[in-house]
Amino acid sequence: MWHSLMELLASAVKRRTVSNITVSREIQEESQHQLNRQLEQRIAERTERLHMMIEASKEAVVTINQNGYVEEWNAMAEHMFGWSRREAIGQRLSDMIIPHKYREAHEIGIKRFLATEQCTVLNQTLELSALKRSGEEFPIELSVWPVRCAEGYIFSAFLRDITERKQALRVAKEQVERTLLFRTVLYDLSRMVKTDFNDSILNILKSTSETLGVARMVFSRFSHCHSTLQTEMIYRSASDDTAPESECGDFSVDLYPQYFSVIISNRPVVVDDVQSDPATAELVDNYLIPLGITSMLDVPVWLDGRVVAVICHEHVGPSRSWTTEEVDFAFCISNLVALALEAANRMQTEEELRQAEADVRKALVREQELNELKSRFVSMASHEFRTPLTAILSSAELLEAYSERLSLEKKADLIGMIKTAVKSMTHMLEEVLFIGKSDTGHLQFNPTSIEVDSFCEHLLKEIRVGVGKDHIIEYRAIGHCISSMIDPHLLRQILLNLLSNGIKFSPKGSTINFTCNCDSGGIVFEIADQGVGIPMEDRANLFSTFHRAGNVSNIQGTGLGLAIVKKCVDLHGGEIDYTSEVGKGTRFLVRIPFL
Structure with a gap:
């Protein structure tokens, strides 16, 4: 009985154990299914999230397989290259966006990596050029990385259009180069010799024309009362010469009040379109249109507390926009002209002083010479006139005292002596008068x-x-x-x-x-x-x-x-x-x- 009871108990325990194992297996299977479902949901969510991130990216995201065919093409790639996602998927990347000059290297690079898993351009940021659907080539910044998968490798890339950046860099470089050019030109002009004013002005006008690419450079000076602006020099870049004096006219302040109100107030006339600007409207018909001038940059020259001249930059051809740097450069040029004018005025003053000093010295020398001449003349007259005067006096005394006793022949000799003496004195006086006429410029x-x-x-x-x-x-x-x-x-x-x-x-x-x-x-x-x-x-x-x-x-x-x-x-x-x-x-x- 006991034995039977033990068997019955063992059988019950076995059945219970089997039942428990079955239940446990079922529970584990259900848990695994639930975990799988959760994992799949998370993967799907993360995949969706990644897809949304890729779609929302401001950079083009492109994925190709190891054969070079496109598998991923986001919205920015559509915008950047002009190919829709539907058109791009399944196409060879090299046929769409890689310029011809890079295609062979692209294919060789992929083959080398698949064979050796080594490549110098992967996992780096490069600057290259790409093609738009229209065939336009533009600069891009590219980052490529490989990903191993069941089918082999895929290659994903971030691509950024750097056209604006390149343009900004180019503009900045050009601006730096232009600034350096302006400084170099100004430095060279500041060191030029200013002994000849006309040469200095011509050098300034020519250098400015070459630097700014201006067809005509004009230097004009105000009259003393500021009633007219008188053109003194016109440099023409096309013929590399100055215009003849017949083209250097005068501009009356009364005829062009708008223009001169700006200049005389020491402000520049900066005009991109001469026909639409009030400051130049008065000059259009009679001056600007006949010469083909479309843009003007006129800068006053300030000296001794007033505007004394104007430097005119006259552009011929399609109108241009004057930059701030160009206006600043033009002001520097006007300062150089002011320095040249100041140097010319100083040299003129010094020359006038030297001339005045020379005139004084000449006057002193002349006075000394006149005193010496006076002394010589007195000495000569007292000596040379004494002989004929003595002859005249002695002959006259003889005639007076012995007139009745003297023979006619002797009287004639005495009278002849008087005449000879008078002629001698007359000749001497004529010589003195001749020299006097010569010295006074009346000869x-x-x-x-x-x-x-x-x-x-x-x-x-x-x-x-x-x-x-x-x-x-x-x-x-x-x-x-x-x-x-x-x-x-x-x-x-x-x-x-x-x-x-x-x-x-x-x-x-x-x-x-x-x-x-x-x-x-x-x-x-x-x-x-x-x-x-x-x-x-x-x-x-x-x-x-x-x-x-x-x-x-x-x-x-x-x-x-x-x-x-x-x-x-x-x-x-x-x-x-x-x-x-x-x-x-x-x-x-x-x-x-x-x-």
Whole structure:
């Protein structure tokens, strides 16, 4: 019984255990199904969330398989490349967005990675270019990473359109380069030599035209009362020259009040479209349209507390927009022009001061010379006039005291002596008056046609019976001197003084050689004597007024003869030269060119 009872109990326990195991298995299966469902739901949620994130991404997200076919293509990819998701899925990526120059490298790169699992462009950010559906190539930033899956590998990528960034960088680079260019140009212009104002302005206008790409650069200056703006220089870039003065007109302030109200108030005229801006509307018909000017940038030049000039930047062609940097550069240019004007004014003032100082010095020298001349004249007059005056006085006294006793012949001799003395004094006075006319600029030059040979022959006849009666004067004419344009009065002074000096300073009975030589260039007069000669120490002042050589103090003379000769030769535009040897004689050469 006990045994049966134990068996019955064991059987019950077994049945209970089996039942429990079955229930436990069922519970585990139900839990596993529930976990699977929860996991699948979470995966689906996360997948949906990831898909939504990809769709909402501001970057294009593209996934391809290892064969290069598109498996994922988000909304930004549609917008960026122009291909819809439906069109892109299943297409080869290289056929759609990869430029031809990169396609071969793209295919080789994928094959190399699949074979070696090594690639230099994966898991990095690169800058390349891509193609839009329209064929337009544009810059992108690309990040690619590989993902292993059951079928092998897939490749996902973030792509960003960096066109605006590149453009911004390019604009920033251009701005930096332009700023550097402006600074370089301004530095070079600031270092230029400003001794010549016109050269400085031309250099500034040309450099500005080249820097800003402006067809015309104009420098104009206000009149003293600011009633007109006077154009002084126009630089034209097309021909690389300045316009003729006929194109440099004046602009009346009354005719263009809108324009000048801006300029005179020291404000720039910055106009992108000259036909629509009030400041330039007055200039359109008469100035801007005929020259094809479409945009203007005019900057005032400020100096000494007022606007004194204007620098005009005149653009020809399609209208342009002036940038802030260009306006600032134009103001810097106007400052350089102001510096050039200031330097020119300073140089003019310094030159005026130097000229005034030179004039004062000349006046002092002239005054000193006049004092010396006065002294010389007084000395000469007191000496040279004494002899003829003494002759006149003694002759007159003799005639007065012994008139009844003197024979007619003796009376005639005394009267002749008086006449000779008077003529001598008259000649001296004429020489002084001649020098006075020359020094005051009143000596006239009246060339006429004369026969030179006849003139010389007539003069020699007069001399031979007068001062030259005790000398031999030999005359020789060379060449064909028939008719020449010469002032006969001045020529008489030249020849008479040279011949008289030759006679005066040569011993009686000696020979004076006088030659007149006509060639293609003019007439050469040569007068050679056998007189005392000219000492070396007297040659520097030989043609000075009232100067007499040291070896002729005992011979009567005024010291004006050679000074008169030099002035007469100069009026003819001729030259005078001489050679001399003390004790042997002097030879003068006078060349008078044909007029």
